[in-house]
Amino acid sequence: MKRFVVATLLCFFLSSIARAAPVPIIFDTDIGNDVDDVLALGMIHSLETRGACKLLAVTLTIDHPKAAAFVDAVNTFYGRGEIPIGAVRNGVKNGEGRFLKLADATNDGKARYPHDLKSGADAPEAVALLRETLSKQADNSVAIAQVGFSTNLIRLLDSPPDAVSPLNGRDLVRSKVKVLSLMAGAFTNIGNDAHYKEYNVTNDIPAAQKLAANWPTPIVWSGFEIGIAVPYPAVSVEQDYNYVAHHPLKESYYLYEPPPHARPTWDLTSVLYAVLPERDYFELSEPGTVTVEADGFTRFEAKAGGTHRYLKLNPVRAARVREALVQLSSQPPR
Numbered sequence: 369m370k371r372f373v374v375a376t377l378l379c380f381f382l383s384s385i386a387r388a389a390p391v392p393i394i395f396d397t398d399i400g401n402d403v404d405d406v407l408a409l410g411m412i413h414s415l416e417t418r419g420a421c422k423l424l425a426v427t428l429t430i431d432h433p434k435a436a437a438f439v440d441a442v443n444t445f446y447g448r449g450e451i452p453i454g455a456v457r458n459g460v461k462n463g464e465g466r467f468l469k470l471a472d473a474t475n476d477g478k479a480r481y482p483h484d485l486k487s488g489a490d491a492p493e494a495v496a497l498l499r500e501t502l503s504k505q506a507d508n509s510v511a512i513a514q515v516g517f518s519t520n521l522i523r524l525l526d527s528p529p530d531a532v533s534p535l536n537g538r539d540l541v542r543s544k545v546k547v548l549s550l551m552a553g554a555f556t557n558i559g560n561d562a563h564y565k566e567y568n569v570t571n572d573i574p575a576a577q578k579l580a581a582n583w584p585t586p587i588v589w590s591g592f593e594i595g596i597a598v599p600y601p602a603v604s605v606e607q608d609y610n611y612v613a614h615h616p617l618k619e620s621y622y623l624y625e626p627p628p629h630a631r632p633t634w635d636l637t638s639v640l641y642a643v644l645p646e647r648d649y650f651e652l653s654e655p656g657t658v659t660v661e662a663d664g665f666t667r668f669e670a671k672a673g674g675t676h677r678y679l680k681l682n683p684v685r686a687a688r689v690r691e692a693l694v695q696l697s698s699q700p701p702r
Contacts, residue, residue, distance in 0.1 A: 391421040391511050391643050394501060396494075397635070398430040398516030398568070399439060400465035403624040405515055406442065407600065407697045408635040410617045412513075412643075413446035414699035421511075421643045425452045425501045427494040429516035429572075431459035436488035437471035441481035442616050446701045454497030455488035459519050460571050467620040480614050494520045495527055495537075502544040503533040510544050511642040515551040515635035517568055518575035525582060542584040549642035551634050552576065553658065553666030554592040555678045563665050566592045570664035577660040580676075588641055589658060589666070589678040594650075595634030597681050598690045600697075602627035608698035617697065636693045641679060649689050651680040 395412060399405040415421045426443070428435045436453050443451045473480040485491060492500075498520065502510060514521060527537035535543060551568060558564040569576040580587075605627050609618035625631065640649055656674040659667045668678060681689065 388420070390416070390419055392424050392505055392509050393421045393642055394425050394427065394498065394510060394512045395423065395639070396427045396429060396512060396514040396516060396520055398460070398462070398571075399428065400430050400432055400435045400468045401462055401516075402634075403467065403621050403631055404595065404633055404635040406467070406617055406620045407633070407693075408513075408515060408639045409439065409442055410446070411636055411639055411693065411696040413443075413448065413701065414696045415639075415643050416448070417699070417702045423448065423451055424505070424510070425454060425497055427454040427456070427498060427520050428488065429456050429459055429494075429519050431456050431461045431488075432464055432468065433487040433489055434464055434468040434471050436491045437483060437486050438468045440483040440485035441471050444483045445481055445616050449483060452497055452501070453485060453491050454494035454520075455491040456494045456519055460517055462571075467623040470616060470619055470623070475614070481616055495523045498524045499527060499530065499537070499540060500532045502540055505544050507543050508546050511547050511549060512545060513549045513551075513635075513638045513642040515568070515638050517572040518552075518579040519572050521548075521583070522575040522578045525578070538582070538584055545585045547642065547645070548583060548585060548587045549590065549638045550587055551590045551595070551638040553589050553660075553678070555589065555653070555666070555668055556591070556593045558592055558596075564592060565664040566666065569660060569666060573660065573662070573664045576664070580658050580660045580666075585675070587658070587676045588645075588652070589676065590634065590638045590641065591666070591678055592634065594637045594679050594681055595632035597686050598633045598637065598693065599630035600633050600636075601690070601694060602630050604694045604698055608694065611700050633690070633693055636697065637679065637689065640689065640692065649685060649692065651682070651685070652677045653680060
């Protein structure tokens with residue numbers, strides 16, 4: 369009975385997020401390299417179902433043709449196969465990964481996860497899609513959750529005016545974007561390493577450097593330390609997705625690394641903050657500026673009037689964050 373009451377109260381609490389206007393969100397991801405991107409995408413769909421956000425587009429920073437097909441399969445599974453997907457051209461190439469092949473999976477000769485987009489080659493180019501998407505939104509309204517490399521967003525800043533907007537990329541971002549929620553960097557020691565160089569930064573250091581120096585709206589960084597403080601519980605992967613015979617999130621997790629492994633929730637934390645910044649899941653650092661050094665190390669300097677902050681997390685908040693991530697990631701499609 370106690371567990372039922374707690375679960376009921378949690379569902380009521382989470383459903384209350386629908387009272388605010390939905391946050392328009394763009395998900396910029398290197399999906400295929402790690403499975404936290406997949407859980408984060410499922411979480412966005414659950415938040416949209418609850419009325420908390422509206423997924424405008426997914427843009428890919430990994431240059432592999434199956435990444436777009438996989439995202440379309442996940443979106444279709446959640447009943448939103450119409451969401452536009454933009455593919456990077458001449459970006460970071462990290463191979464197919466362990467679970468993108470699910471886009472091709474079949475059962476009895478039929479697609480296990482039906483979808484229309486078969487290859488990134490058939491998808492619009494990411495920057496063109498970003499410009500078109502932003503141009504249609506209200507000023508100062510869009511949250512971008514970047515959980516991959518900075519390639520697309522720097523190319524967006526450098527983009528010239530075109531048929532969809534008379535603004536150059538920097539001015540378009542300044543006009544339309546409310547916040548960039550960025551999974552990148554590290555702002556505490558990682559183990560004994562006081563100079564940790566995080567993956568999303570080191571895969572495209574020049575882009576990360578330019579982004580940190582030139583992005584014209586507030587940035588909230590979710591460092592490597594945040595995701596490892598909130599490991600996704602293996603029991604959820606084993607039990608909470610069994611409402612269907614085949615679930616793309618569960619199967620991706622098993623293909624990446626089967627339970628009892630508990631994967632850190634790096635990308636999920638950036639999504640949670642982007643959509644629900646007012647829910648007090650995280651503390652924020654003082655304002656300042658992040659500099660990306662030549663080797664990819666991220667250095668934060670507190671500064672009055674700075675537009676950068678990073679997430680902080682104590683054990684009490686970490687427990688609350690983990691429960692929210694589990695409930696949102698495992699929620700059945702509408």
